[in-house]
Amino acid sequence: xxxxxxxxxxxxxxxxxxxxxxxxxxxxxxxxxxxxxxxxxxxxxxxxxxxxxxxxxxxxxxxxxxxxxxxxxxxxxxxxxxxxxxxxxxxxxxxxxxxxxxxxxxxxxxxxxxxxxxxxxxxxxxxxxxxxxxxxxxxxxxxxxxxxxxxxxxxxxxxxxxxxxxxxxxxxxxxxxxxxxxxxxxxxxxxxxxxxxxxxxxxxxxxxxxxxxxxxxxxxxxxxxxxxxxxxxxxxxxxxxxxxxxxxxxxxxxxxxxxxxxxxxxxxxxxxxxxxxxxxxxxxxxxxxxxxxxxxxxxxxxxxxxxxxxxxxxxxxxxxxxxxxxxxxxxx
Amino acid sequence: xxxxxxxxxxxxxxxxxxxxxxxxxxxxxxxxxxxxxxxxxxxxxxxxxxxxxxxxxxxxxxxxxxxxxxxxxxxxxxxxxxxxxxxxxxxxxxxxxxxxxxxxxxxxxxxxxxxxxxxxxxxxxxxxxxxxxxxxxxxxxxxxxxxxxxxxxxxxxxxxxxxxxxxxxxxxxxxxxxxxxxxxxxxxxxxxxxxxxxxxxxxxxxxxxxxxxxxxxxxxxxxxxxxxxxxxxxxxxxxxxxxxxxxxxxxxxxxxxxxxxxxxxxxxxxxxxxxxxxxxxxxxxxxxxxxxxxxxxxxxxxxxxxxxxxxxxxxxxxxxxxxxxxxxxxxx
Numbered sequence: 001x002x003x004x005x006x007x008x009x010x011x012x013x014x015x016x017x018x019x020x021x022x023x024x025x026x027x028x029x030x031x032x033x034x035x036x037x038x039x040x041x042x043x044x045x046x047x048x049x050x051x052x053x054x055x056x057x058x059x060x061x062x063x064x065x066x067x068x069x070x071x072x073x074x075x076x077x078x079x080x081x082x083x084x085x086x087x088x089x090x091x092x093x094x095x096x097x098x099x100x101x102x103x104x105x106x107x108x109x110x111x112x113x114x115x116x117x118x119x120x121x122x123x124x125x126x127x128x129x130x131x132x133x134x135x136x137x138x139x140x141x142x143x144x145x146x147x148x149x150x151x152x153x154x155x156x157x158x159x160x161x162x163x164x165x166x167x168x169x170x171x172x173x174x175x176x177x178x179x180x181x182x183x184x185x186x187x188x189x190x191x192x193x194x195x196x197x198x199x200x201x202x203x204x205x206x207x208x209x210x211x212x213x214x215x216x217x218x219x220x221x222x223x224x225x226x227x228x229x230x231x232x233x234x235x236x237x238x239x240x241x242x243x244x245x246x247x248x249x250x251x252x253x254x255x256x257x258x259x260x261x262x263x264x265x266x267x268x269x270x271x272x273x274x275x276x277x278x279x280x281x282x283x284x285x286x287x288x289x290x291x292x293x294x295x296x297x298x299x300x301x302x303x304x305x306x307x308x309x310x311x312x313x314x315x316x317x318x319x320x321x322x323x324x325x326x327x328x329x330x331x332x
Numbered sequence: 333x334x335x336x337x338x339x340x341x342x343x344x345x346x347x348x349x350x351x352x353x354x355x356x357x358x359x360x361x362x363x364x365x366x367x368x369x370x371x372x373x374x375x376x377x378x379x380x381x382x383x384x385x386x387x388x389x390x391x392x393x394x395x396x397x398x399x400x401x402x403x404x405x406x407x408x409x410x411x412x413x414x415x416x417x418x419x420x421x422x423x424x425x426x427x428x429x430x431x432x433x434x435x436x437x438x439x440x441x442x443x444x445x446x447x448x449x450x451x452x453x454x455x456x457x458x459x460x461x462x463x464x465x466x467x468x469x470x471x472x473x474x475x476x477x478x479x480x481x482x483x484x485x486x487x488x489x490x491x492x493x494x495x496x497x498x499x500x501x502x503x504x505x506x507x508x509x510x511x512x513x514x515x516x517x518x519x520x521x522x523x524x525x526x527x528x529x530x531x532x533x534x535x536x537x538x539x540x541x542x543x544x545x546x547x548x549x550x551x552x553x554x555x556x557x558x559x560x561x562x563x564x565x566x567x568x569x570x571x572x573x574x575x576x577x578x579x580x581x582x583x584x585x586x587x588x589x590x591x592x593x594x595x596x597x598x599x600x601x602x603x604x605x606x607x608x609x610x611x612x613x614x615x616x617x618x619x620x621x622x623x624x625x626x627x628x629x630x631x632x633x634x635x636x637x638x639x640x641x642x643x644x645x646x647x648x649x650x651x652x653x654x655x656x657x658x659x660x661x662x663x664x
Binding site: 319 | 512
């Protein structure tokens, strides 16, 4: 499967896409390219980094709302209400902005970035797209009585707990998970696409999914609450005009979609309980957005919003000179 | 040949590179990937779009300086003195900024872009990285008595003349050259990498190059003047801190390097008279910069400036989390 960049009637560049689609029993039901490609899951791992919040009782202890659980799984757009939500979440768990160790960056939404630049908003850690995840990690530390300092370090109990959870859901032993430093400073995980897809499929088990056999690993109850929170708040998972939000709004309760940096998307399709993960080999994010919409459509989730099926190239004179197009699809 | 994006000790993404290296007699002397890949030459075609200026007598008629010839071949950084040079060039040929049909865009140099944004500089057509090329096209129109209106259209005699010149140097018949609209609105050309490389090799013929046989097409005298102008002004071909300028400064009179959008570089190596063109399949420009430095080093042009051999990934906390690395090289 390729995402091709056309200029006029000629292909100028192309992006290779690798995909693994797995059912609730862990079987590979569709693929493109190499479903066993090992790469970093990046932000598409966030739901599994947030699950300990629920599983370990922090969500109950602090009375976390569905909005707070959703933003803990989000790569949000730094929209004002998203930032306010994180601020309140921080306060609820007895922390403040200075406890956040994520670095600042321009908002992932171009519109929000432009607005903040025009208004001279100073971008601090709470504006990071990962500030919800970091707040969740602080909440976990508070709950367990672990230090909140240096919670991003691999040896900190928060990161060790996340590693354990990622290992459980992906069926990759912790010592075999590749690790490195993510864009926001915490640990990120490298593993095969097939295992990432399986983790998403397992998220859907017990939610009306079709999986019949027992999952490869024991599944705790907490995913229901976290999954419900994500399904309920597509606007918090990413933001206005961004692919995850658009896909989830177009198919409410049917699709959970989560972007990862460098051309990654993971998704869960309900009620089939299919999990999938794709990686654009070169990390191109525009190509990845077209790819996730095409893969979901290929699996019967359609129609897709037009913002995700057409991507025009507009030149400096404002003329359309080409577009991204999908070539190929899943092998089933 | 791949440019790999590493995160920690694991490859996260990778970029495939296709390369053709051709000698002065048109023979393929080295390659990587598919040397016959057809793609757009984009801005790496600029020297051949500027050649009619010299060949048709416009350079003599208007008394064009080596700076003006160099900027006509440039993808400049919109540095203040580059913009002033274009303004003077426009005036010399009896034109003004309002005749330029290139659209504005943020300067290719991040430092220049930031400076202009801070100072509130209004970006007009003369700030386009292609404004030198467009001014050359206006000069050609003035010289021949062609209308200066609509000079960007494919049917305009300026574009027809450029098409003829590109065809002559690449040995691709005009009717077999793919065409589309470039980022700046003029015609751009699609053809095999091998033919692009040959055109650069032919540029070096008669300049102390080692090519012995007659070139495949008759070579007019004008390239000497244009080539000398480019070799003399590496600072005008791109700008401070950009790869073409850094490469040419590191190897004065030995390397002519010219970037094209979407992961393209062409180069001429003297006195060997080798021409080369590379394309990063997915169009990634950071990967292309590493690739051109690696390919030139592989051909004996070294050392390369450090800015072109190392590219670190710095995360939002300011920590180095990975880097781009070259994997593989030319097959000779």
